[in-house]
Amino acid sequence: MIKADSAAKSLNIAPRERLLASATELFSRKGYSATTTREIVAVAGVTKPVLYYYFRNKEGIYLELMHKATNKFEAMLDAFHAETGTPKKRILSFCDQIFALILENIEILRLVYSIYYGPHQGAPFIDFDSFELKLQKTVKHLVQEGIKKKEFQKEYVEDMTWAILGAINFSIEIELSHPEWGFGRKGLKRVLNLIFRGILARDGKKKGERK
Amino acid sequence: MIKADSAAKSLNIAPRERLLASATELFSRKGYSATTTREIVAVAGVTKPVLYYYFRNKEGIYLELMHKATNKFEAMLDAFHAETGTPKKRILSFCDQIFALILENIEILRLVYSIYYGPHQGAPFIDFDSFELKLQKTVKHLVQEGIKKKEFQKEYVEDMTWAILGAINFSIEIELSHPEWGFGRKGLKRVLNLIFRGILARDGKKKGERK
DNA sequence: GTCTATATTGAGATAGAC
DNA sequence: GTCTATCTCAATATAGAC
Numbered sequence: 001m002i003k004a005d006s007a008a009k010s011l012n013i014a015p016r017e018r019l020l021a022s023a024t025e026l027f028s029r030k031g032y033s034a035t036t037t038r039e040i041v042a043v044a045g046v047t048k049p050v051l052y053y054y055f056r057n058k059e060g061i062y063l064e065l066m067h068k069a070t071n072k073f074e075a076m077l078d079a080f081h082a083e084t085g086t087p088k089k090r091i092l093s094f095c096d097q098i099f100a101l102i103l104e105n106i107e108i109l110r111l112v113y114s115i116y117y118g119p120h121q122g123a124p125f126i127d128f129d130s131f132e133l134k135l136q137k138t139v140k141h142l143v144q145e146g147i148k149k150k151e152f153q154k155e156y157v158e159d160m161t162w163a164i165l166g167a168i169n170f171s172i173e174i175e176l177s178h179p180e181w182g183f184g185r186k187g188l189k190r191v192l193n194l195i196f197r198g199i200l201a202r203d204g205k206k207k208g209e210r211k
Numbered sequence: 212m213i214k215a216d217s218a219a220k221s222l223n224i225a226p227r228e229r230l231l232a233s234a235t236e237l238f239s240r241k242g243y244s245a246t247t248t249r250e251i252v253a254v255a256g257v258t259k260p261v262l263y264y265y266f267r268n269k270e271g272i273y274l275e276l277m278h279k280a281t282n283k284f285e286a287m288l289d290a291f292h293a294e295t296g297t298p299k300k301r302i303l304s305f306c307d308q309i310f311a312l313i314l315e316n317i318e319i320l321r322l323v324y325s326i327y328y329g330p331h332q333g334a335p336f337i338d339f340d341s342f343e344l345k346l347q348k349t350v351k352h353l354v355q356e357g358i359k360k361k362e363f364q365k366e367y368v369e370d371m372t373w374a375i376l377g378a379i380n381f382s383i384e385i386e387l388s389h390p391e392w393g394f395g396r397k398g399l400k401r402v403l404n405l406i407f408r409g410i411l412a413r414d415g416k417k418k419g420e421r422k
Numbered sequence: 423g424t425c426t427a428t429a430t431t432g433a434g435a436t437a438g439a440c
Numbered sequence: 441g442t443c444t445a446t447c448t449c450a451a452t453a454t455a456g457a458c
């Protein structure tokens with residue numbers, strides 16, 4: 001006989017997982033401080049002591065959530081090494097992968113962004129900087145490769161890195177504030193290509209160039 | 212005889228203004244929900260009823276704060292019309308003005324960003340979208356001028372607009388997360404110039420262009 | 423206008439039975 | 441592991457004197 005007396009329970013998922021899911025949704029929508037443990041357990045369809053049993057307290061479930069997410073992203077950054085193709089293609093592919101991963105985790109990312117760029121909301125400290133720096137390092141490395149292979153102009157490594165990171169960031173923010181615009185991966189690709197037309201060296205003529 | 216028994220009072224500013232200042236600082240650093248009215252009045256060096264006298268409640272002081280800020284920004288956008296120079300210069304000047312205004316109001320902007328892109332934190336709704344759209348419209352207009360005057364490529368108006376807005380946004384975010392990097396107005400200008408090298412039409416040779 | 427004192431609600435967290 | 445019942449404290453907000 002299947003136990004299913006609440007919408008949240010209907011899928012028969014373990015309470016611990018239901019709590020993580022409801023906490024993610026609520027923290028993302030209302031913020032860390034504005035979300036109460038009462039709501040979390042209510043949405044998860046369990047009672048309070050269950051939350052305090054699996055996680056030590058409100059900070060505990062937040063930390064668990066965040067660590068799961070940051071690990072996923074770090075793993076993705078570490079995995080990006082064996083890619084082939086021209087520097088430009090590699091950058092496009094890299095940005096696309098990052099963006100796809102972000103779309104899959106848009107809820108948690110909304111929370112991360114608001115805490116990294118905004119007030120901490122009383123949430124326990126998490127070192128988002130190390131991730132940011134890793135991302136930056138990866139992009140910079142890809143840009144330097146492009147320079148080495150003469151595909152990019154030889155100067156302005158920093159500015160190129162920043163322009164690319166900026167495009168990623170902005171596309172994420174459109175997704176956060178206006179997902180209905182359908183900017184998405186295609187939008188990011190278009191903006192990156194626009195930036196490339198400035199980044200790419202102009203030694204030889206490029207195909208498709210007019211006049 | 213001057214009354215000055217607290218650091219917050221020492222400048223002899225009216226309680227109403229002191230409350231607005233302390234609320235701005237606290238909302239920006241801790242977030243709307245995590246900031247308590249107790250803290251606000253404590254930092255301002257007044258007692259609770261003073262807050263409830265001047266502003267109706269916690270939401271009231273928040274709304275007052277926000278409306279003051281958004282009015283300032285709207286006014287700046289409206290004021291930007293009588294500028295001269297080439298489209299590129301006008302865009303650079305516009306972005307620089309925006310960025311300067313933002314630096315002057317970085318605290319309130321941190322709060323705005325976290326609420327616009329992130330969870331609402333239980334704060335009352337404010338229509339940030341109308342400002343975002345106005346900003347977008349202004350930039351798009353400047354881009355279209357550049358196209359009309361043949362200074363920019365004739366296609367990709369949207370992408371150009373987005374690339375420019377992205378650069379502004381990103382420079383703000385660096386200011387929010389890493390002000391010590393000293394990215395600032397110069398950084399924004401450099402990145403914009405990098406993007407321009409892709410936006411500028413390539414009909415004729417530009418001065419300073421090599422090879 | 424500004425204070426002291428207090429009402430009231432809701433938050434995080436736990437004791438202890440099952 | 442999960443529940444009911446409850447503790448404790450801090451939050452928003454106000455009454456009423458000055």
